[in-house]
Amino acid sequence: MSSVWAIAKKTVGVLLATGTILIAMTWLSGGFRSGQIQPGRVAAASPATAPAAKWVPVVRAQRPQYAELVGSVQAEVRATVTARLVANIIDVTVRAGDAVNKDDILAVLDDRDLKARVGQAKSLLVAATAKRDRAKTELDRIEELARKGSASAHELNQIRETYAEALAEVARVEKAVSEAEVALSDAIVRSPLKGIVIDRHAEPGDQASPGKPLLVVYDPGRLRLEVSVREALVGRLPLKKEIDVYIDALREKRRGVVQEIVPASDPQSHSFVVKVSITDPSRLYPGMFGRVRLPLEPAARLEIPTAAVERVGQLTLVTAKAPDGQVRRRSIRLGQAEGDMVEVLAGLEEGELVLLSPK
Numbered sequence: 001m002s003s004v005w006a007i008a009k010k011t012v013g014v015l016l017a018t019g020t021i022l023i024a025m026t027w028l029s030g031g032f033r034s035g036q037i038q039p040g041r042v043a044a045a046s047p048a049t050a051p052a053a054k055w056v057p058v059v060r061a062q063r064p065q066y067a068e069l070v071g072s073v074q075a076e077v078r079a080t081v082t083a084r085l086v087a088n089i090i091d092v093t094v095r096a097g098d099a100v101n102k103d104d105i106l107a108v109l110d111d112r113d114l115k116a117r118v119g120q121a122k123s124l125l126v127a128a129t130a131k132r133d134r135a136k137t138e139l140d141r142i143e144e145l146a147r148k149g150s151a152s153a154h155e156l157n158q159i160r161e162t163y164a165e166a167l168a169e170v171a172r173v174e175k176a177v178s179e180a181e182v183a184l185s186d187a188i189v190r191s192p193l194k195g196i197v198i199d200r201h202a203e204p205g206d207q208a209s210p211g212k213p214l215l216v217v218y219d220p221g222r223l224r225l226e227v228s229v230r231e232a233l234v235g236r237l238p239l240k241k242e243i244d245v246y247i248d249a250l251r252e253k254r255r256g257v258v259q260e261i262v263p264a265s266d267p268q269s270h271s272f273v274v275k276v277s278i279t280d281p282s283r284l285y286p287g288m289f290g291r292v293r294l295p296l297e298p299a300a301r302l303e304i305p306t307a308a309v310e311r312v313g314q315l316t317l318v319t320a321k322a323p324d325g326q327v328r329r330r331s332i333r334l335g336q337a338e339g340d341m342v343e344v345l346a347g348l349e350e351g352e353l354v355l356l357s358p359k
Contacts, residue, residue: 058304058354059302060302061300063299064298065299066296067230067296068294069274073223073247073285075219075220076224076275077195077218078217078286081214082211083107083186085208086209087208089203089208089214091107091108092107092204093108094197100191106197108188109186114180114183121173124173125177132163135159138159143156189208191217192217193219195218195220199216220281223284224256224275225278225292228269228273229271229273230271234272236296239259239260243255243276244293246292247289254280258276261273262275301335302343303342303344304341305340306337306342307356316333318355320352321354
């Protein structure tokens with residue numbers, strides 16, 4: 001009897017514990033609170049059946065075609081400034097971005113040896129000039145004696161030779177003085193044109209030498225776009241023809257004139273360099289990316305409104321309805337845009353419908 005009573009007590013204890021746990025779980029889940037939304041499924045609204053949905057057809061249209069020719073803006077007039085002599089650089093007076101006028105001082109070189117050379121040449125000129133003057137005086141005296149019969153022809157010829165040598169010496173030394181003065185002037189490096197400094201390759205303390213660049217100056221008023229053109233398209237760019245030039249950094253279109261077609265192609269790419277002079281170079285700088293759109297023959301292409309296109313990450317999607325009425329999402333590949341229409345390269349067929357997103 002005692003064993004039955006023990007089993008009954010144990011059973012009642014288990015039932016009480018289980019009931020307590022169930023009540024606690026019900027309370028924690030909000031079972032005793034009113035106003036709760038019961039779990040369930042909500043039907044997703046279909047964009048294809050939304051009241052504002054509008055279907056537009058995929059159409060085939062004749063559009064002008066263009067070839068994109070890419071290149072970069074370059075200076076038409078560009079000068080690399082170098083020294084004409086070997087000397088240490090004392091000062092560089094400008095930096096990249098500075099505007100300069102023609103003959104402005106750009107750099108100063110050590111001219112101590114050059115000044116000494118000029119002084120030495122001038123001293124030699126003074127001595128040569130004095131020697132010439134003495135020879136001239138002696139020539140005049142001998143010629144006077146010869147007229148009186150007191151000097152021989154041999155003496156007269158000798159003094160004439162001496163005077164000629166003195167004249168030649170003076171001419172030689174004068175040339176040396178001129179060369180020394182020119183070399184001295186080369187110690188001041190001046191701008192060859194009015195423009196803007198774009199590169200500075202030297203600093204005070206460096207050694208300048210002929211052929212070693214010190215600075216680069218360009219004329220900002222004369223810029224051009226240099227583009228690479230396939231050999232099949234070169235014939236479509238006759239010289240002096242006006243074309244549109246697109247500058248992506250400024251989001252602007254400028255007018256250009258085909259100035260030059262380099263008469264040699266790249267053997268690797270079979271392309272030619274075409275130089276297009278830009279009529280309005282304001283706010284342009286060398287190195288900017290630019291494009292030329294070369295008109296080609298019109299061609300038919302599939303088009304849809306750009307408003308029908310949705311971009312999700314790297315995907316370009318549309319909601320399309322096939323002729324059989326089946327609606328599904330499509331991944332498509334697009335081409336060039338023309339106004340509010342865009343070319344479809346793959347993923348749709350003519351006659352299908354795409355969903356135009358409501359604005």
